[in-house]
Amino acid sequence: MTLADIRQLILEDIQATDHLILTKLASDVVLINQIGHYIINSGGKRLRPLLVLLSARACGYQGKDHLTMAAVIEFIHTSTLLHDDVVDESDTRRGNKTANEVWGNAASVLVGDFLYSRSFEMMVEPGLMKIMQVMSEATNVIAAGEVLQLLNCHDADTTTERYMEVIHRKTAKLFEAATQMGPVLSNRPELEAAFIAYGKHLGAAFQLVDDALDYTANEEELGKNIGDDLAEGKPTLPLIYVLETGSAADQDIIRRAIETEGLNLLAEVTEIIERSGAIAHTYKIAHQEADKAKQALEPLEASDFKVALLSLADLAVNRTH
Numbered sequence: 001m002t003l004a005d006i007r008q009l010i011l012e013d014i015q016a017t018d019h020l021i022l023t024k025l026a027s028d029v030v031l032i033n034q035i036g037h038y039i040i041n042s043g044g045k046r047l048r049p050l051l052v053l054l055s056a057r058a059c060g061y062q063g064k065d066h067l068t069m070a071a072v073i074e075f076i077h078t079s080t081l082l083h084d085d086v087v088d089e090s091d092t093r094r095g096n097k098t099a100n101e102v103w104g105n106a107a108s109v110l111v112g113d114f115l116y117s118r119s120f121e122m123m124v125e126p127g128l129m130k131i132m133q134v135m136s137e138a139t140n141v142i143a144a145g146e147v148l149q150l151l152n153c154h155d156a157d158t159t160t161e162r163y164m165e166v167i168h169r170k171t172a173k174l175f176e177a178a179t180q181m182g183p184v185l186s187n188r189p190e191l192e193a194a195f196i197a198y199g200k201h202l203g204a205a206f207q208l209v210d211d212a213l214d215y216t217a218n219e220e221e222l223g224k225n226i227g228d229d230l231a232e233g234k235p236t237l238p239l240i241y242v243l244e245t246g247s248a249a250d251q252d253i254i255r256r257a258i259e260t261e262g263l264n265l266l267a268e269v270t271e272i273i274e275r276s277g278a279i280a281h282t283y284k285i286a287h288q289e290a291d292k293a294k295q296a297l298e299p300l301e302a303s304d305f306k307v308a309l310l311s312l313a314d315l316a317v318n319r320t321h
Helices: 004-010 010-024 030-040 045-059 064-086 099-103 105-123 129-152 160-185 189-217 237-245 248-275 278-296 306-318
Strands: none
Touching: 004 010, 004 045, 004 306, 010 030, 010 045, 010 064, 010 105, 030 099, 030 129, 030 248, 045 064, 045 105, 045 160, 045 189, 045 306, 064 099, 064 105, 064 129, 064 160, 099 105, 099 278, 105 129, 105 306, 129 160, 160 189, 160 237, 189 237, 189 248, 189 306, 237 248, 237 278
């Protein structure tokens, strides 16, 4: 299935979720409306709410609360983007100026807080304590992951294990929470472990590819500046691979780039990671994670929704942006 095929499969759910997102964004504070609409409508993939909708349907759910939880997941994701762009001092996202570039850091942080609190207000609506447990734990793990990533910045001694811990906390955890909503809403606890594993490995695959694309993608397609991770001193897997396996000369350049020189060495770093096989290695690990995601869904009965979930794992690692 293509992404268009998948969206067509649950088009009514997607449209209903989009309407709910716009409704719940509403505030009597004008700036909240402006920034909220700006980032929500800025062309993101909406992959995480899609996972909520597909997981619920794959588990046979027939109610409406999956729409609420899809919107909740999107609000949490959006709030993390607003905060991330301030922390990272980013000026471009999805091909547009970041909210902090347009309105400043203070407004971006505060509107991010509003979206976080609105998401918690909404997640009470289904009336399930299990949802509150899953989502409160997820947001706490994500916040800790952000701090862990901050500690890794400009640290050229970051290991593959520490890097994987960051992406499991910072990225994969929200994927995991999104897919877990399916069995939780459908009251099918026997499938929770499968959907948790699917989300965890899918999220890891997605982030690994993102980190490879930061050095290889077309800037216009990617929607952000090439080398952003390097500019921020983030030791992602392509760089870590060279530090663990490369020549002394290559390691020295990568180490200097991470610790102090950043984009000044972008051309040299890009040449090294392509020549060394670091990009191929990163994609190899991403494909392994995608395969684990697909294997996790073996207990789930056959349906078009299951096919869509399996297809998303393939699409996560076969993309250019």
